[in-house]
Amino acid sequence: MNILQPKIVVAVVVVVVLGLLISLAQEMNRRLSVQREVNKLEKQVQDMQKSAAELENLNQYFNTDAYQDRLAREKLNYRAPGEKVVLIPNEEQKSSENGQANAEVPIRPVPERWWRIFFVGDAFDFNDEDT
Numbered sequence: 001m002n003i004l005q006p007k008i009v010v011a012v013v014v015v016v017v018l019g020l021l022i023s024l025a026q027e028m029n030r031r032l033s034v035q036r037e038v039n040k041l042e043k044q045v046q047d048m049q050k051s052a053a054e055l056e057n058l059n060q061y062f063n064t065d066a067y068q069d070r071l072a073r074e075k076l077n078y079r080a081p082g083e084k085v086v087l088i089p090n091e092e093q094k095s096s097e098n099g100q101a102n103a104e105v106p107i108r109p110v111p112e113r114w115w116r117i118f119f120v121g122d123a124f125d126f127n128d129e130d131t
Helices: 006-062 065-075 091-102 110-120
Strands: none
Touching: none
């Protein structure tokens, strides 16, 4: 039996080539997954650098005299010498206070209250005060 017969050589070559192709496919898959991970990490680095730059700008703003002056005016009721402060009431707050003062509590007659207790089920209607 001759080992160098064409069928045996072709079979060995096919097995070796298939092994190489499988190995190559696995290596390509690993490289692609590593490249995706690298791209993801590079994006995270860029986002963090952008965030750090924004925080640095914010920190520089907090150290300015304009911010400190504004903060003193808002939080500590500071005013500059010769400056007059005028307070303007909030319209929403003013209208809600007037609405609460003008709201009338409906007073129901006693028979209607009993009817509601027995048949409607709202026995604990606290809007109905006996006065």
